[in-house]
Amino acid sequence: MKRRHFETAATTALREAGVIRTMLEDLDRTVRLLNSDIDAEEERTQVFDISDPLYSMLARTLVERRANVNVTIGALAQRLHAITATIPGASQAA
Numbered sequence: 537m538k539r540r541h542f543e544t545a546a547t548t549a550l551r552e553a554g555v556i557r558t559m560l561e562d563l564d565r566t567v568r569l570l571n572s573d574i575d576a577e578e579e580r581t582q583v584f585d586i587s588d589p590l591y592s593m594l595a596r597t598l599v600e601r602r603a604n605v606n607v608t609i610g611a612l613a614q615r616l617h618a619i620t621a622t623i624p625g626a627s628q629a630a
Contacts, residue, residue: 549619556616563609570602 577595578584585591586599 546623549623553616553619556612556619560609560612560616563605563612567602567605567609570598570605574598574602 574595577592577598581590581592581595583590583592583595586596
């Protein structure tokens with residue numbers, strides 16, 4: 537006998553919101569690590585201006601990665617807002 541599990545739209549949305557919140561926490565931690573790595577590389581090279589031709593290629597790459605992660609965070613935050621706006625009480629439950 538097969539059991540079928542039917543989820544309500546609210547349950548699915550709450551689960552998705554929880555996953556997005558976890559992803560946002562992980563990405564926030566990633567940004568903090570990137571900031572730390574950028575600071576360490578700038579300190580090591582003593583070049584702090586990204587427009588300086590002597591600015592570290594590693595730091596430049598990390599800055600670009602941080603920018604990309606921040607774009608992802610923004611997109612996920614918008615998705616989370618859209619989900620929680622459609623379900624009353626979703627921001628507290630997930």
